[in-house]
Amino acid sequence: MKQLDANTLVAYADGELDTESAALVEALLTEDAEARDVMGKLRDSASLIRAAHGHVLHEAVPDRLLDIIDAAPLSDEAGGEVVPRHIVNMILDAPDDEIEAGVPSLVGAVQKTEPASVIPMGRRRSIAAFATAAVFAAAMVGGGMMFEKYSSALNQGGMTHQARAVTAMNDPWREAAFQEALETRKSEAAVIWANPENGRSGAIVPVKTYRRDDGTFCRAFRTVDTGAAPDQPNYGVACREPGEEGRWIRTVEAIAAPGAGAKLQF
Amino acid sequence: MDKRTKAEMIALLPRLRRFARGLTGSEEEADDLVQAACERAIQRIGQWQPGTRLDSWMFRIMQNLWIDAIRMGKLRGSHLSVVDPESQQAPGMDGEQATMNRLTLEAVRRGVQRLPPDQRSVLLLVCVEGHSYKETAETLGIPVGTVMSRLSRARLALNRMVGGPDSGAVAAGGGEA
Numbered sequence: 001m002k003q004l005d006a007n008t009l010v011a012y013a014d015g016e017l018d019t020e021s022a023a024l025v026e027a028l029l030t031e032d033a034e035a036r037d038v039m040g041k042l043r044d045s046a047s048l049i050r051a052a053h054g055h056v057l058h059e060a061v062p063d064r065l066l067d068i069i070d071a072a073p074l075s076d077e078a079g080g081e082v083v084p085r086h087i088v089n090m091i092l093d094a095p096d097d098e099i100e101a102g103v104p105s106l107v108g109a110v111q112k113t114e115p116a117s118v119i120p121m122g123r124r125r126s127i128a129a130f131a132t133a134a135v136f137a138a139a140m141v142g143g144g145m146m147f148e149k150y151s152s153a154l155n156q157g158g159m160t161h162q163a164r165a166v167t168a169m170n171d172p173w174r175e176a177a178f179q180e181a182l183e184t185r186k187s188e189a190a191v192i193w194a195n196p197e198n199g200r201s202g203a204i205v206p207v208k209t210y211r212r213d214d215g216t217f218c219r220a221f222r223t224v225d226t227g228a229a230p231d232q233p234n235y236g237v238a239c240r241e242p243g244e245e246g247r248w249i250r251t252v253e254a255i256a257a258p259g260a261g262a263k264l265q266f
Numbered sequence: 267m268d269k270r271t272k273a274e275m276i277a278l279l280p281r282l283r284r285f286a287r288g289l290t291g292s293e294e295e296a297d298d299l300v301q302a303a304c305e306r307a308i309q310r311i312g313q314w315q316p317g318t319r320l321d322s323w324m325f326r327i328m329q330n331l332w333i334d335a336i337r338m339g340k341l342r343g344s345h346l347s348v349v350d351p352e353s354q355q356a357p358g359m360d361g362e363q364a365t366m367n368r369l370t371l372e373a374v375r376r377g378v379q380r381l382p383p384d385q386r387s388v389l390l391l392v393c394v395e396g397h398s399y400k401e402t403a404e405t406l407g408i409p410v411g412t413v414m415s416r417l418s419r420a421r422l423a424l425n426r427m428v429g430g431p432d433s434g435a436v437a438a439g440g441g442e443a
Contacts (some may be wrong), residue, residue, distance in 0.1 A: 008416035016390060016399050018371040045374075049427065056284040062297055065283075065304060069275050071283045072267050072308040101332040188268065 004028055006104060009035070013042040074188060169232065173196055174225070178204050182219050182238055182248040184225060201226050218251065267309040269415070274320050275304065281395065285325055288390040289332050291379040299335075303328040320407040329387050329406060336383055369430070377427035385420035388413055393421075 011017050012025040036070035113178060151245050163212045177193035181204035185191055194201035202225035218239040225232060241249045282303065286296035288424075305315070306327050314323050350364075369431045378386060391402040392413070 003358060006418040006422055007414045010421050011399070011414055013421075014399070014417075016414075043423055045421055045425050045428065046393045048370065048374045049389065049424070050379065050396075052371040052378070053284050053288050053390070053394045056287045057280045059280075059283070061279045061283065064268065065279055065300055066276060066305050068301060069272055069308070071281075072272060074267060074269060074272070235390075 004035070009038060012041060013039060013046065045099070067121065090136075170226075171198070171200055174202060174204075177202075178221075178223075179248055180204075182206055182221060182240075183246075187219075197225075202228075212239065219248070267308060271311065271314075271316070273318065275307065275324070277299045278321055278324060281321065282324060284326065285395060286328060286332075286393060287388055288378060289329070289383075289386060291332075291375065299328060299332055302331050306331065318409065319401075321395075322397070322401060326405045326407070333383060339345075374426045377424045380427065381423060383422050388416040389420040389424070392417055434440070 008021065008025060010091045012022060014125065017025065029039060030194070042179075103261050150236045154201075173193045173195040177191045180264050181191035185206055189207060190205040192201070192203045200224060205222045206219045207222055212218055218237055220237050221235070223234050223236075225234070228234065233255050234257070236253035238248040239251050240246060277410065280305055282300045283296060286299040287293065288301075288343045290299060306326050310327075316321065378389065381389065388402060388405060391397045391405060392399065397405065397408050399413045403413045406413070
């Protein structure tokens with residue numbers, strides 16, 4: 001018992017010793033009954049200390065504590081929701097005819113040359129946070145981004161879910177919420193809408209604001225829609241184009257495609 | 267503060283309460299401490315580095331607030347804990363065994379409250395929260411060697427208090443490492 005100090009014995013009991021030091025302690029334990037006794041007590045006391053405080057975990061947390069955190073202001077900084085600037089630039093810099101053609105080259109460029117530029121699921125915070133209703137889960141797909149022209153998604157038609165997507169995306173309540181969100185909400189603040197006539201609902205969240213070189217304001221945004229079809233865009237960029245009476249015009253919309261490791265945080 | 271951090275903070279509340287209870291030994295003071303720690307964390311959220319452990323950062327805030335309160339005389343720094351005996355009784359345990367267990371756990375809590383504050387926080391972080399020595403050192407802003415010496419003194423003192431024949435009569439001594 002005298003050969004090793006108390007710090008070493010305690011550290012051994014806690015599994016904090018390196019192999020060499022642990023071997024010294026083990027050698028001592030085999031030959032010294034007193035050391036074994038101390039070690040046993042140290043281990044027992046560790047369990048006891050833990051057990052003596054465990055009940056607190058099972059108590060209800062007082063509302064006053066929950067309220068404080070609930071009331072904390074949300075930051076305006078876009079945090080993990082920032083659309084990588086180079087992706088935004090690629091979209092904006094693309095010639096119009098390329099966008100009209102459904103931006104296939106952009107899709108290729110993003111996927112081939114910028115594999116690291118995808119927005120990981122774990123960063124898609126604001127969407128995940130308010131999408132508590134199960135119906136929103138359908139929109140929470142994927143880590144990879146795939147760009148697709150807004151109108152091409154609408155015009156392919158034929159399949160039922162696409163037909164439904166067309167109507168959902170043209171919903172006047174949704175459009176009003178869209179304009180309101182981009183015009184009046186700070187980044188990460190959602191406008192949640194519900195159309196009482198058809199039961200559709202969703203949310204629009206601006207996630208990043210920037211100014212184009214010509215001075216036009218643009219905002220990246222995310223959308224969540226109840227019962228959204230898998231190919232319904234849920235992400236995009238809109239700009240307050242001159243000559244549109246202050247309306248926000250979608251420059252491009254995109255789909256967050258299903259990807260490996262996608263997981264809901266909430 | 268973003269929504270995910272908010273959710274993480276809410277999820278941490280039970281553990282923050284447990285740590286605070288171990289520090290103060292009193293439910294009311296513990297929740298006041300948790301409240302103060304949350305308020306400060308929210309106020310200074312910009313100082314927290316996303317990607318690092320939120321729990322360690324909040325434990326540290328709480329520990330600092332607690333030490334400050336003791337130094338300013340707002341807290342006694344030692345309490346005898348009051349715990350509902352019912353909550354300690356495991357189902358299916360016979361009465362005598364349950365009583366013994368309850369008394370033992372109560373003795374442990376009393377012992378923890380007799381430890382000097384510096385030893386108490388190290389002990390709680392390592393033995394109750396399960397943090398490594400290194401994490402504990404980082405949380406408290408002290409060297410690992412200090413964690414080890416505080417911890418061993420706390421553990422040995424606690425063993426004497428709980429297990430020794432003079433259980434309940436021994437006050438833990440202890441200077442600083």
